[in-house]
Amino acid sequence: MAYGYWNKILRVDLTAGTVATEHVADDVWRMCVGGAGFGAKVLLDELDADTDPLGPDNRLVFALGPYQVGTMPGNAKWTACAKSPLTGTYADSAAGADWGMALKDAGYDAIIVQGAAKTPLYLRIDDAKVDLLDASHLWGLDAYEAADRLSDGAGGKPLAVVDIGPAGERLVRMACLVADNHSFAGRCGLGAVMGSKRLKAIAVRGSQAVPVADPVAVRRLTLETQRAISQFARSNGLREHGTPNLCITAESVGDMPIKYWSGDVWPEGAAKLGAPNYTEQLAAKPLPCVHCPVGCHRSITTTDLDGKPLQGPGPEYETLGMLGSGLLIDDLRVVAAANDICNRLGVDTISVGACIGLAMECIERDMLTRDQVGFDLNWGDGAAVLALTRQIGLREGFGAIFADGSVAGARQIDPAAVELVAHVKGLDLPAHDARACWSLGINYATSTRGACHMRGVTEDVEMGGFFVPELGIVPDWSEYFNPEHKTELTVKLQDFCAWLNSLVICAFMVDGGDLSMTKLTEVFNAITGWGWSIEDVVQAGARITTLQRLVNVRDGHGRHSDTLPLKMRIPAKVGFRAGKAPTPIEPYLDEYYAMRGWDGQGRPTAQSLAAVGLATLADRI
Numbered sequence: 001m002a003y004g005y006w007n008k009i010l011r012v013d014l015t016a017g018t019v020a021t022e023h024v025a026d027d028v029w030r031m032c033v034g035g036a037g038f039g040a041k042v043l044l045d046e047l048d049a050d051t052d053p054l055g056p057d058n059r060l061v062f063a064l065g066p067y068q069v070g071t072m073p074g075n076a077k078w079t080a081c082a083k084s085p086l087t088g089t090y091a092d093s094a095a096g097a098d099w100g101m102a103l104k105d106a107g108y109d110a111i112i113v114q115g116a117a118k119t120p121l122y123l124r125i126d127d128a129k130v131d132l133l134d135a136s137h138l139w140g141l142d143a144y145e146a147a148d149r150l151s152d153g154a155g156g157k158p159l160a161v162v163d164i165g166p167a168g169e170r171l172v173r174m175a176c177l178v179a180d181n182h183s184f185a186g187r188c189g190l191g192a193v194m195g196s197k198r199l200k201a202i203a204v205r206g207s208q209a210v211p212v213a214d215p216v217a218v219r220r221l222t223l224e225t226q227r228a229i230s231q232f233a234r235s236n237g238l239r240e241h242g243t244p245n246l247c248i249t250a251e252s253v254g255d256m257p258i259k260y261w262s263g264d265v266w267p268e269g270a271a272k273l274g275a276p277n278y279t280e281q282l283a284a285k286p287l288p289c290v291h292c293p294v295g296c297h298r299s300i301t302t303t304d305l306d307g308k309p310l311q312g313p314g315p316e317y318e319t320l321g322m323l324g325s326g327l328l329i330d331d332l333r334v335v336a337a338a339n340d341i342c343n344r345l346g347v348d349t350i351s352v353g354a355c356i357g358l359a360m361e362c363i364e365r366d367m368l369t370r371d372q373v374g375f376d377l378n379w380g381d382g383a384a385v386l387a388l389t390r391q392i393g394l395r396e397g398f399g400a401i402f403a404d405g406s407v408a409g410a411r412q413i414d415p416a417a418v419e420l421v422a423h424v425k426g427l428d429l430p431a432h433d434a435r436a437c438w439s440l441g442i443n444y445a446t447s448t449r450g451a452c453h454m455r456g457v458t459e460d461v462e463m464g465g466f467f468v469p470e471l472g473i474v475p476d477w478s479e480y481f482n483p484e485h486k487t488e489l490t491v492k493l494q495d496f497c498a499w500l501n502s503l504v505i506c507a508f509m510v511d512g513g514d515l516s517m518t519k520l521t522e523v524f525n526a527i528t529g530w531g532w533s534i535e536d537v538v539q540a541g542a543r544i545t546t547l548q549r550l551v552n553v554r555d556g557h558g559r560h561s562d563t564l565p566l567k568m569r570i571p572a573k574v575g576f577r578a579g580k581a582p583t584p585i586e587p588y589l590d591e592y593y594a595m596r597g598w599d600g601q602g603r604p605t606a607q608s609l610a611a612v613g614l615a616t617l618a619d620r621i
Helices: 026-032 035-046 099-105 143-151 190-196 215-235 243-252 267-273 277-281 317-322 332-345 349-364 382-394 398-402 406-413 415-420 438-446 458-462 486-503 517-528 534-554 585-596 606-611 615-620
Strands: 008-013 018-023 060-063 078-083 090-095 110-114 121-126 129-134 160-163 177-179 183-185 199-205 298-303 309-313
Touching: 018 129, 026 035, 026 534, 035 060, 035 078, 035 090, 035 110, 035 486, 035 534, 060 190, 078 099, 078 190, 090 177, 090 534, 099 160, 099 199, 143 160, 143 177, 143 199, 143 332, 177 190, 215 517, 243 267, 243 277, 243 317, 267 277, 267 332, 277 332, 298 332, 309 332, 317 332, 317 349, 332 349, 332 382, 349 382, 349 398, 349 406, 349 415, 382 398, 398 406, 406 415, 438 458, 438 486, 438 585, 458 486, 486 517, 486 534, 486 585, 517 534, 534 585, 534 606, 534 615, 606 615
Parallel strands: 008 110, 121 199
Antiparallel strands: 008 018, 060 078, 060 110, 078 090, 090 183, 121 129, 160 177, 160 199, 177 183, 298 309
């Protein structure tokens, strides 16, 4: 057994109704580390280009890495991977709470789910005891209700639960996975994949501790990093205010979405949505995942528009952007209520906000009428936002046209509306503007899961809040509106984040908690005993990115889909980014592919595979 790993996964075949334990060799972990890397390997090995994302042959992989040991800060994170029903290719999405550590403590590194049950089931894992059980009494319940019924420990330790809501059951292609009523694997529609398999939930409890190479060093590093990250997160406001602390800054540099990307500035709205107003108005407090010294999630107490109490996980920055400023909504009660609807139905707040913004713009452009929608749908209309949010999550009414994603919805509204959709490869842009931080344009266009800021975090470098000196990423190295170093920054941080998502560790430990790459590598070596250098880590990140890209290429993606939406090519008229927009993406793509050693169409070559230790996969290109 490799240190930090059990070398053991669960294979769940829902068609056959079987669960089996499989051994994973040490060299697999050395190749892909775990998490998103392991998920990419499974999707590459076990699927083909014709696999239907919502068919029984798709795989839904829940994967951990070596970092899920003890009380290491940020080790609550876990990764889910599948072929996305939105993009038709590689997808990973991550969440935290308690579930990931519970799975590791039960003695497993991953779960691979395949097939489809005839009737709803849930998986219960209690250390070595694993059962597939009837879930007909849970089907139709919202994600919170179902988890509450399953988490009862019956006199013992409560079970951790990841489940889906009605959106996943109804195959809404932006449905998410809900962990412990607390954290959400929101992107890429993995909740719909779970729903297509008629798997309502996975409930887990464990009592084991995975062995590590150097227990003394692990204990020392745990204390050191917990203390240092806590101090840094308190000093920068992340502990006190969470991600809403970003709103005012992001808007001031043109990074926050305004009016579904067609607006330029809205400082008064950002001030109402962001901290400190958010913290005060919603009585927000930190809601940390297990072992987390940051506590970026918010627990809120407020009322909805009808005066009814609303308590639970509050909206994050992305939600404030997509369901707030992106719709010209500045009432925190509306955004909090819409967030709660999404959480309970189990649907991605980013994509829901994008769909509503698109619909509002189509109304404004006379591509859509009130009669088609069934109610007034104007910018800033909170009641309409809540109504349409619910319809999308339930695949009902007018909202049902968006159940297959924003691009599919646009086609139904008007073929000309497709050009208005802000997406890459079918995945809606998150709440960061590539016209403010030009490296984001390269990152969005080339990200292996579609438009994503968290698989590169390049915008935080341009905004001056995050640096990795071990990679040469230092202050003033990559500046606003300067094309120099943008491609290099993207390549380096995509690979770095691929490694983080394979360890698996929450990115806020490094970007927000100031955990250095050097210290993180020291932790990694204390756990595994592998003695990796920074260069080894860099190569591992590039190897994992390449695995994911091989899945993209197999599924038909390449240069033609490494692109940016029209909205990201239109300069602002006023504000920080007035007159600025990224140069055409084509020259950046040439540079990006060359840096990776890929051909002109973005396909890895035999030489580039050999350079990252994947020479045996040359037959996949």
